[in-house]
Amino acid sequence: MNVAEQLSKTVVEIPPSGIRKFFDIVNEMDGAVSLGVGEPDFVTPWHIREEGIYSLKQGQTYYTSNWGLLELREEICAYMQRRNGLTYHPENEVLVTVGGSEGIDLAIRALVNPGDEVLIPEPCFVCYAPCTKLAGGVPVPIVTKAEDKFKLTPEALEKKITSKTKLLILPYPNNPTGAIMTKEELEKIAAVLRKTNIMVLSDEIYGELTYAQEHTSIATLEGMQERTVIINGFSKTYAMTGWRLGYAVGHKDLLRQMTKIHQYAIMSSPTTSQYAAIAALRNGDEDIERMREEYNYRRRVMVDGFRKMGLDCFEPEGAFYVFPSIQSTGMDSETFCESLLKAQKVAVIPGTAFGESGEGFIRASYCYSLKSINEALERIAAYVEGLKA
């Protein structure tokens, strides 16, 4: 029997993520330095880990409610209130998910009917288009440009809206570009959306990691809360990637359907992680502050480093990536990354891994110690210098 012939066509047609390939090479390479990883280098703050351990010692080893621990949902609502001034009800407007990623998948699946179009500003995180396809929807990329600081503009949005448009993904602060959307810019997007029935999936997983100004959620704008599902989580904010915990908040009619899928596919999110997350929300503000400051230092070092090499680098205001242009080298992103890796043993990710519009750019993460960042920047500079000769 040929198993390959038995597979779902939809799944087989989805290309694998373009990010992995490089790491597999780096892993086998001696003395390689990487600016590739998109997860915090910090370990989860001890008081949060301790709370998880304590819950295990107490024997909290059971499933939780499908929605997640009520105590945690209450903390999430309290956070939404103090951070955004948004009111959500813990009983039916909050779902605790396995990372932000599950929330994205659930929201898309709960909203999209076959043939529905999902607008996706690119470059962006790799999961939106595959999740849309799995739900039978049609991903419609909206190209964002360096000259617009990779922001979504109302003009670009309007051009892509059709009678089939169901959902807009709003991935800000953005991976891989580091772009953010200010309140004024979001107002213009909201003005376009209010004339339609388009829903919004606002992926705010990097919402606490902005450096020039505080993040604004589109849900805070007039009339936008009911059509917006906010996806957030603990991975980036509290350096809790391995705990696999996120959440979605939004209208109860949507959340009920999302929870139904969650209930059949996942049952409930990891219990230990949920207890730890309560501690994170209650006592983690100082941890966020400390990590944000450190990221900010590294961000400036990265931008400065790339600019000194003569590469255009727009100033990222959120997340933990810089997205310099390598167009001046005349190479395409993938060639640049491959030959940089061979020549200087430094791994960065080609912009094309985040959509075709990432061509001409590379993503470098600053989830690394200053020492590693300096080392990597020196090597990249040597490589770029070598190209000129």
Add this chain to the structure above:
Amino acid sequence: MEEKVLHILENNCRISFEQMAVMLDTDVETVRHTVEKLEKEGIIVGYKSLINWERTTAEKVKAIIELKVTPQRGKGFDAVAEKIYKYPQVTSVYLMSGGFDLGVIVEGKTMKEVALFVAEVLAPIEEVISTATHFVLKTFKDHAIEFMREEKDTRQVISL
């Protein structure tokens, strides 16, 4: 600005002014000026390395000594503290709240050397009422740095 400079230097005093200027989004001259000012004002009092001597073959012992002392009229504990901290064997002296008055850290080559220094030098000081010597057997963490920790990136390959 000054506080940020202090935090950065407290964490890593070998960082260059150039790097600090980039991190703080300012120019090198401003950083240099700030650091010099902080040094002059005695806010930055020194730059030292943190060494885990336990990993070397060097003979080195450290003891924390609790001292009960009689404060002096008009000078409080300052005069007796000075008598003690002037000895090069003494690496730290703190005025304490609680069960004793001065916390003193003494370093030497051997336990005997340290014990004798306490018995023959510190104990006989007029104002010293009593001493209790506690030897340090192992350092787990010092100056916010974990001594046993290995710098290793254990993050695995993942697509994001």
